[in-house]
Amino acid sequence: MVVKRSKAILAAILIAVSILLIVWKPTVLIYGLQAAALYAAIAIPMGLVLGIVHIVNLAHGEFMMLAAYTAYNACKAFGIDPLLAIVPTAVVTAIFGWVIFQLTIRRALKAPELNQLILTFGLAIAFTQTINLIFTSQTYKIPLDYVSASMTIGDLTFGIWSFVFVPVAIIFAYGLQYFLTKTITGKAALAVGQNPRGAAIVGIDVYRTYGLVFAIATALVGAMGALFLTKSAIFPIVGSPFTMKSFCLIAMAGIGNIPGILGASVLLGVAENFLRAFRGTRDWAEIVFFVLIIIVILGRSLKGRKS
Amino acid sequence: MKRNMSKLFSLIFGILAVALPFFAGDYPLQVGRNIMMYMALAITWDMLLRSGQVSFGIAGLFGLGAYASILGVIHGGMPSWVSIVFAAIFAGLVAFIIGFLILRLRAMYFSIVTLALGEIFRIIVQNLHEFTGGPEGIVMQGVIFGGNANRLYWLTLAGLGIALGGSYWFENSKVHFALTAIRNNEISAQSSGVNIFRWLLLAFVVTSAIQGLLGGIFVQSYGFATPDTVFTTDFMLLPIAMALLGGIYSTTGPIFGALLLGIVSEWLKLKIPYGHLVVYGIMIIIVILFMPRGLRQLLRQGLKTTNGRSA
Amino acid sequence: MKLATKNLTKRFLGLVAVNNVSFSMEEGEILGIIGPNGAGKTTFINLVSGIIMPSDGKIEFKGKDITSMPAHERARLGIARTYQLIHPLENLTLIQNIMVGSIFARGHNLKEARKRAEELCSELGLQNVERDTSHLTILEIKKMEIARALANEPEVLFLDELMAGLNADETKELIAMVQKLAKERKVAIGVVEHVMGVIRELTHRVIVMEAGEIIAEGKYEDVSKDPRVIEAYLGGAA
Numbered sequence: 001m002v003v004k005r006s007k008a009i010l011a012a013i014l015i016a017v018s019i020l021l022i023v024w025k026p027t028v029l030i031y032g033l034q035a036a037a038l039y040a041a042i043a044i045p046m047g048l049v050l051g052i053v054h055i056v057n058l059a060h061g062e063f064m065m066l067a068a069y070t071a072y073n074a075c076k077a078f079g080i081d082p083l084l085a086i087v088p089t090a091v092v093t094a095i096f097g098w099v100i101f102q103l104t105i106r107r108a109l110k111a112p113e114l115n116q117l118i119l120t121f122g123l124a125i126a127f128t129q130t131i132n133l134i135f136t137s138q139t140y141k142i143p144l145d146y147v148s149a150s151m152t153i154g155d156l157t158f159g160i161w162s163f164v165f166v167p168v169a170i171i172f173a174y175g176l177q178y179f180l181t182k183t184i185t186g187k188a189a190l191a192v193g194q195n196p197r198g199a200a201i202v203g204i205d206v207y208r209t210y211g212l213v214f215a216i217a218t219a220l221v222g223a224m225g226a227l228f229l230t231k232s233a234i235f236p237i238v239g240s241p242f243t244m245k246s247f248c249l250i251a252m253a254g255i256g257n258i259p260g261i262l263g264a265s266v267l268l269g270v271a272e273n274f275l276r277a278f279r280g281t282r283d284w285a286e287i288v289f290f291v292l293i294i295i296v297i298l299g300r301s302l303k304g305r306k307s
Numbered sequence: 308m309k310r311n312m313s314k315l316f317s318l319i320f321g322i323l324a325v326a327l328p329f330f331a332g333d334y335p336l337q338v339g340r341n342i343m344m345y346m347a348l349a350i351t352w353d354m355l356l357r358s359g360q361v362s363f364g365i366a367g368l369f370g371l372g373a374y375a376s377i378l379g380v381i382h383g384g385m386p387s388w389v390s391i392v393f394a395a396i397f398a399g400l401v402a403f404i405i406g407f408l409i410l411r412l413r414a415m416y417f418s419i420v421t422l423a424l425g426e427i428f429r430i431i432v433q434n435l436h437e438f439t440g441g442p443e444g445i446v447m448q449g450v451i452f453g454g455n456a457n458r459l460y461w462l463t464l465a466g467l468g469i470a471l472g473g474s475y476w477f478e479n480s481k482v483h484f485a486l487t488a489i490r491n492n493e494i495s496a497q498s499s500g501v502n503i504f505r506w507l508l509l510a511f512v513v514t515s516a517i518q519g520l521l522g523g524i525f526v527q528s529y530g531f532a533t534p535d536t537v538f539t540t541d542f543m544l545l546p547i548a549m550a551l552l553g554g555i556y557s558t559t560g561p562i563f564g565a566l567l568l569g570i571v572s573e574w575l576k577l578k579i580p581y582g583h584l585v586v587y588g589i590m591i592i593i594v595i596l597f598m599p600r601g602l603r604q605l606l607r608q609g610l611k612t613t614n615g616r617s618a
Numbered sequence: 619m620k621l622a623t624k625n626l627t628k629r630f631l632g633l634v635a636v637n638n639v640s641f642s643m644e645e646g647e648i649l650g651i652i653g654p655n656g657a658g659k660t661t662f663i664n665l666v667s668g669i670i671m672p673s674d675g676k677i678e679f680k681g682k683d684i685t686s687m688p689a690h691e692r693a694r695l696g697i698a699r700t701y702q703l704i705h706p707l708e709n710l711t712l713i714q715n716i717m718v719g720s721i722f723a724r725g726h727n728l729k730e731a732r733k734r735a736e737e738l739c740s741e742l743g744l745q746n747v748e749r750d751t752s753h754l755t756i757l758e759i760k761k762m763e764i765a766r767a768l769a770n771e772p773e774v775l776f777l778d779e780l781m782a783g784l785n786a787d788e789t790k791e792l793i794a795m796v797q798k799l800a801k802e803r804k805v806a807i808g809v810v811e812h813v814m815g816v817i818r819e820l821t822h823r824v825i826v827m828e829a830g831e832i833i834a835e836g837k838y839e840d841v842s843k844d845p846r847v848i849e850a851y852l853g854g855a856a
Contacts, residue, residue, distance in 0.1 A: 056418075058419075058422070104592060107596050112359075115595050117414075117415060117418050118361060119591075121361075121363065122588050122589070122590075122591030122592040123588070124588075125584060125588030125591065126585055126588030129583075129585035129588055130582065130585050133581055133583075247415075283433070284430075286430050287430060289423075290423050297408065297409045297411075297412050298408055300412055301409075301412050480728070481721055481722075481727075484710070484714065485722065488718050491705075491707040491708055491710070495701065495766070496690075496718065496722075497688075498669070498690075498699060498701075498719075499719035499722055499723055499766065500690050500694050500719060500722035500723025500770060501718065501722045502688075
């Protein structure tokens with residue numbers, strides 16, 4: 001059948017490319033996967049909100065940034081390791097996210113999409129600039145030993161700490177899938193996402209569901225903030241590239257396709273690192289997501305015209 | 308009667324604006340230039356908003372125009388005037404290409420692409436450092452008009468005039484019908500013969516060209532360009548906040564908002580060096596939630612109740 | 619032959635909304651399109667007016683193949699339709715709403731479009747045309763919607779459940795108007811209606827749709843006695 005054939009061809013291409021990379025530039029594959037996992041883990045919560053509440057949260061990356069700053073200050077204040085701070089940060093961020101939702105986003109749900117975009121944009125600016133105000137644009141980092149852990153295979157040495165994002169991304173993806181399809185709350189959320197009016201008619205509290213979903217997404221992104229802190233420096237605008245790359249991944253996977261984000265992230269991560277591997281193209285790595293979004297949009301609009 | 312009153316107001320205002328250099332010193336003129344720049348950008352943002360599309364790419368196109376202009380002078384040997392026009396054409400062309408590729412999908416796809424524009428252009432400029440001077444930027448030999456404060460003011464005023472003209476055109480011609488129909492009900496618009504893609508592309512290209520023009524004026528006035536000074540959040544954020552506060556979907560709204568916020572901005576910059584932009588972020592949130600049509604709407608409703616007639 | 623479709627089909631994923639529909643309309647004819655809810659009537663109009671693209675089949679207008687022509691170009695050719703759920707353009711006044719078709723489908727300048735819109739308004743009995751659209755009566759909204767479509771100066775017009783929600787007098791007024799349109803302007807009119815009295819009085823010919831297919835065609839008197847049609851409306855063996 002046609003579908004099976006195109007899937008087989010795709011799989012063959014993927015395997016071929018992977019082998020090529022392993023032989024020629026293995027670091028591209030390694031660092032690509034690590035980056036992919038990081039992007040995916042951050043993109044998945046945004047996809048959840050977009051798929052169920054149908055709102056593009058332009059402040060998504062900023063929630064992660066806020067979580068990272070919270071974790072940083074908690075670690076400095078209590079002398080603990082960021083890994084220990086993951087759960088408390090997630091909880092705090094979730095509560096914060098829920099409050100912001102109730103105060104602002106909830107009010108804009110009935111307004112045109114235009115208003116929602118401007119609102120979340122305003123939130124992003126407010127968050128970024130408040131942090132700028134309090135902490136200035138200085139970068140902060142927590143020096144940790146285990147982050148520089150590395151592995152040597154043959155004459156190749158590479159950092160392995162960032163592989164921690166891989167299980168996180170997979171747990172996020174399949175954990176959410178399980179939640180949405182197997183638990184009652186999750187199934188209710190899915191129903192609300194597909195047909196809010198119908199869901200309300202059968203007795204589901206739509207706004208409560210929205211708030212819950214938003215809190216869950218913020219919790220996940222909050223956990224990522226603490227984890228992110230382990231290996232990266234933080235500064236006020238550290239979150240914004242993630243917002244845009246997350247949207248890129250969601251667009252590539254298709255709205256509502258959470259596991260698809262994993263696949264898309266591999267493409268983005270590997271492509272970026274491929275460009276980084278060569279001196280001439282190193283500085284162009286950050287443009288990849290933009291090119292990918294344009295390709296996706298082009299593809300969608302051409303498909304739309306055909307049908 | 309009301310029309311004539313507002314025309315009179317505009318005339319008086321216009322005369323005052325043109326005559327300002329004759330009785331104001333250099334610093335007020337500088338502030339005036341800044342406000343006019345933001346005002347013009349706010350107007351162009353609103354012009355596209357009337358079609359229902361939110362652009363976050365003002366800084367991107369503005370910066371692109373700035374670089375086009377300065378590079379036109381340095382590498383292309385253009386006279387300053389020509390480089391400003393070149394900046395407009397270049398920005399318009401880039402907008403045409405991008406718009407052509409992405410305007411078939413709209414709303415959030417368009418908005419997020421424009422959000423990325425500033426960053427993307429900045430990266431491109433930084434990477435082509437032989438051509439553009441990279442992160443350190445590039446400097447011109449001299450500044451237009453030799454830096455004469457009065458002439459710089461009038462130059463910026465001319466740029467504002469072009470933005471005003473564009474907005475007036477958008478409001479008083481077929482464009483108004485097309486953009487409003489698209490914004491209110493795309494399907495109905497299509498059934499009435501509106502080629503949505505074409506009109507959105509037109510709006511995007513025209514507003515981007517004006518933004519590029521303003522970037523050219525900006526860079527010619529200061530004589531140098533760096534990625535950090537032309538692709539800043541300032542140029543993206545303030546125009547949006549101004550248009551929202553003053554009242555969107557109008558020409559007078561952004562004017563009013565720019566005057567108000569422009570003066571506030573100068574004051575804030577002195578008081579709070581880091582993060583004064585937070586005020587604008589919060590302002591955007593409050594306006595969009597509680598008075599989406601801005602002060603203009605509040606004013607109109609106030610007039611309604613005092614007059615007893617509908618405005 | 620003004621408008622015709624050949625084997626027109628539209629599939630939405632698993633569902634076939636319009637299945638192999640072939641029909642034609644002549645100028646000056648009023649064609650009724652009836653059928654139970656979900657029969658595909660509105661989808662059919664959406665296909666013909668270009669709001670959605672077919673999965674299969676052809677659409678011809680005055681002999682020309684317009685199957686892949688976008689909606690706004692069809693409007694310019696002379697195809698117009700009204701919408702079941704009418705959402706006026708809320709930031710334009712009543713008359714401005716009507717002017718849109720005149721400007722973009724017919725290419726008139728603002729002044730000319732204004733004049734024609736005013737003529738349409740007086741023909742339809744719409745007054746106070748500078749009002750904004752938020753406080754119109756149902757009859758006024760319907761009249762505005764017809765005027766909006768007529769501003770295209772169409773040769774083919776589809777009216778999608780226009781009479782819904784109107785009382786007997788208002789319905790009579792609109793029926794007379796539609797008849798005048800067909801007779802004087804020779805517009806080919808397709809009328810989707812659930813009110814059978816309207817269909818009986820207004821139409822020259824009727825097609826009956828069910829589950830996306832045409833199950834009967836002919837004069838109203840004949841079609842209303844067709845056992846398949848009766849079964850479609852009343853459901854199968856209970």
